[in-house]
Amino acid sequence: MTEIIVVTSGKGGVGKTTTSASISCGLARRGKKVAVIDFDIGLRNLDLIMGCERRVVYDFVNVIQGDCTLKQALIKDKRIETLYVLAASQTRDKDALSPEGVRRVLDELTAEGFDYIICDSPAGIEKGAHLAMYFADRAVVVVNPEVSSVRDSDRILGLLASKTQRAEQGNGGVKEHLLLTRYSPRRVATGEMMSVTDVKEILGLDVIGVVPESADVLSASNAGIPVILNEESDASRAYDDAVSRLLGESLPLRFVDEPKKGFFARMFGG
């Protein structure tokens, strides 16, 4: 059975594409057949983060408009056997997406036997974001621990509960998960940043992952390697935990508390 997961947030720059890339890698590494689709038509980024930007010949819009077959447009990842990328078009705008077209592509991927389809939503609540979430079974709402991101996520959660196929058909709605990114335990401790508990309480949802603020995320993006593949990084471990939780495992949250300083560090300053 194919599961469609939308990665969305409302607000821009919170880490949707980074999350889409890492979650799809994480699922594919566990042997799942995964397609990740960039819905941000006109501002394509996912291919850069995935490091396949020089191999994009055909894109999502080409498939929808019938310029090529889905097989031609799917870019096979070089690192993980079962991972495929469907890039956004850089030259079109969001009006090139149609509900029928998106449905056709998703149906075809389902028929191809994909286990997971990850839809990387654009920011905002316009057409691109709407179509990215419309057919979803589950949603990963990416939120930064700050008020405007939390507010936008709340709005998105409202749309997930009303403007999706599952909501309209009334069969249980879209299952929602919260993923906190750019989390800094140190700044939470000093009261500059909202805590996991604050965000959980306001949005009333369980958290499937807390990704710490990390310089590794930026360098991974620039290198075109999803950060989850950088095993040295806390961000990688946090994303891997999130993938496990998506698959139903229950793990304690890591990286939410400030690391305790050891005796020597306390004595001599760490």
Added chain:
Amino acid sequence: MAVPPSDNSKMMTNKPADAGRESAIDIRFGQVGLVQVRIRTTDPGAILDELTGRIATAPRFFERTAVCLDLSGLEKSPDVAEVRGVIDAVRRAGMLSIGLTTGSLGVEALSGALQLPVLSHFRAQRESVPTVQEAPQPQPPQPSESAGLPALLHQQTVRSGQRVYARSRDLVVTATVSAGAEVIADGCVHIYGALRGRAMAGAREDTTARVFCQEFHAELVSIAGVFRVFETIPPELAGKPVQAWLDGEKLNFSRIGG
């Protein structure tokens, strides 16, 4: 009118969201604020004079404003020609008559002759109109009658940008009302979660309606159109179970249970 300054033109829209094609029309139920002009004379000159004087204070506000004529203040029921004269005077003052209010004798006949709809009054009918009893017409449920309808139960979080409206009844929300969300009822609003958004009770001017919540962080609370915006939450109310009620024109807030 009944609802505070937010956009109240689409209280409840139940449009089947269709990601596919757009349909040619959407039929939606909506509640809009409407200016009502209660006339005490049918003399067009007097009406025009007074309207022009009032409008001068806020000219843009009344430009092409839709108005509903309330004839219940007249001594005797007017004839068609008189009402035509009134409508003309209102039009010359820059406003457009779009209907007649219920509650006066012969209004149905006038409605037919003038091709104007009869719009029902949300407010309780005024006692000064003895003819009301003689002309039984379907009236909107009075506040006391609304108790007969079971409350509207809403069990999901009301998210930012969402709006829940309980028509002619109480609203019970068993979850949180997020910042930027609105919960509205013609009766009372009960929230068994945190209230971070806006709550409006007595949307049809039932002054006995109240707002109750389990955890108070409201942006705005309104009862029968009297509202208060909370830029900062008073510390004695913040996060506490709170109720709000109306005493005359004053909106009161207090903690529930100590």
